[in-house]
Amino acid sequence: MHAPHAPAGHDADRPGLVPVADHLAHVLSRTGLVRELEVDVLDAPGRRLARDVSAAIAVPPWDNSAMDGYAVHHADVADASPEHPVTLRIVADLPAGSALDPALGPGEAARIMTGAPLPSASDAVVQLEHTDRTDPVAPLADTVTVLRAPTPGMHVRRAGEDRRPGDLLVPAGTxxxxxxxxxxxxxxxxxxxxxxxPRVTVISTGDELAAPGAPLRRGAIPDSNSLLLAQLVREAGGELQGVRRVRDDAAEVRARVLGATAQCGARPHVIVLTGGVSQGAFDPVKQAFAGSDRVRFVSVAMQPGKPQAFGRFGEPPDHGLGDPAGPERDGALVFGLPGNPVSAWVSFHVFVRPALLTMAGAPDHVVTPPRLRAVVETGWRTPGGRDQYLPARIRPAGPGDPGEAGGLLVSPAAALGSRSNLVASLALANGYAIVPTADQAARGGAPVAPGDVVDVVLTSLEPARA
Known part of the structure; x- marks a missing residue:
């Protein structure tokens, strides 16, 4: 099982809160591999290899020239110099792609371009600049004068020097x-x-949700969560099967989940719901699974993202996941994420994305993204009692910035800090900062201050704007 990437610290005085690492470990323990498919290599981009791949041919497949120049016998030009030039007779012209293998006798050479196969009789290449024939497009002359001696094997790329047949080329999980x-x-x-x-269905819940672009009645908001999660699924390598929007109605939520897992054809491996997982009077997801022991609702020691649901439900995906005798045969993975968009974004990165990557066979260092160290540029408040996952702007330090040049700086993505409703400010986030409860306790509950050093995880390789 993959090692969890979240900090394990939690407030011992807050009973009932599940440590982030424990909840992630539970998720990954229930997550199996999707099936293997053999495909044409041209259909492979964007997916992960299920098996190691070995080289079928040598790379490069033949000895070839690394320079535009002249293929020679090293012995003929071993003593060449401007004071003692050596003149050779040109017997062939070898452009890249040539299939010729001309015989070279003593005192003979072949003009050769970069990438062209080296004549079998040659053992070195003299680059154009070391001869009296420096123009690669000039008409082929009868002779060439070498002004500088090459070393044996100079400017020759040997067959198989990169990979030989049977060598490991790319490992599984890549x-x-x-x-x-x-x-x-x-x-x-x-x-x-x-x-x-991994096939994924996204379901957003809420009477307040309106279709993007639709006129807003009082109390309504655009449904950004479904679009947010759909795009995060794609970025994690998942195949989006559908996006649904349902009212705060437990029966409708349950029907949507059952419909997705019972549909004909390719059923989803994962269902991601957002909203309705907390303690509110109208939280439909919790009501929809009431009495079921297959989906559990927990309070995780994190901010934002405290209310979480996870389990398996419905018919198993067709073609199966991994071992048909294992828990993966118990239906689709079901994630219930909080409805506030920042909470949904954080929860996806911390719990759903690792599960999707695990399903696809990604290696541990991908499932568990590296935590980097960054100097705080603009401070923020922490919640106390829960590990904080703050959407952040992370950028390289430049001249005049605090910290070492080339190091990382971090600031909150939102001017108002870590409030879970600040969806517009997510556009500025290219990662998140992690402040474990132990660190918060060590500073006595004081805010994170400029100059402090914290852990950060990048969610995008595009640097944040200053």
């Missing part, structure tokens, strides 16, 4: 990006085993 695809194709790989994308 996301197929552009460079990975290039490596696979270059090594002669045509078919690969991948994990399918």
């Amino acid at each position: 996301l197929v990006t552009g460079p990975v695809l290039a490596a696979l194709v270059s090594a002669g790989v045509t078919r690969v085993w991948l994990r399918e994308r």
Whole structure:
């Protein structure tokens, strides 16, 4: 099981609060792998490899030139210098892609371009600049004079120097990006085993929710949560199966969940609900699963994101997850996240994203994002008694900034701090800061101050604006 990335500290005087690390560990213990698929390598980008991939051919496949120049016998030019130049007869012209393998006798050379296969009889390349023929597009001359001696094997790329057939090329769990695809194709790989994308349905709850762009009656708000979570699912490598909006009605919520898990065709591996998981009189998600022991509702020692629900429900996904005898056969994973958008954003990153990555076979260092250290640029208040996960602007320090040049600086994304309703300010967040309860206690409940050093996690590689 993947090691949890959240701090385990919690307030011992707050009974009933589940440590973040414990809740994450429970989630991952119930999370299995999605099935493997064998596909054409050209269909692999954006998904993760299910099995190690070895090179099918040598990379590069043949000895070739690393320079525009002349392929030579090293022995012919070993003593060449401006004072003692050596003149050779040119017998061939080898552009990149040439299939020629000309024979080179003593005193002979072949003009060769970068990437062209090296003649079998040659053992070095003299670059153009070390000859009297420096123009690569000039008509082929009869002779070339070498003005500087190469070393044996100079400017030669040896066959298989990057990978030999059978060498490990890419390990299982790797996301197929552009460079990975290039490596696979270059090594002669045509078919690969991948994990399918975890299929996810998003359901947002609330009588107050209006469709984006619809006129707002008094008390209504645009439904941003469903769009927020849908995009986070895509960014985590999930396949979005549907986005639903339901009223604060327990029967309707339950019907939507049962409908998603019982539908014909590809059923979801994961259902993410937002809203209705707290203690309110009209919290429909909690009411929808009342009496069920398959979805548990807990208070997690974090701010924001205290109310959480998690379990499995409904029919199992078709084609199954992992071991058919394991808990993954008990239906789709169900996450119930708080309805406040900042809470939903934090909860997704801390709990849902690790589960989706685990399903797809991501390695531990991806499931558990690295925590970096950053100097606080603008301070903020902490909640006390709960680990704080603050949406933040994280940027590199520059000249005149506090901290070391090249280090990281962190400020709250929202001017009003960590209030869980500040959805517009999420646009400025490229990560979050973590302030464990133990750190809060150590400072005696005082706010985080400029110059303090805290842990941060990047959720985007795009630097925050200053």
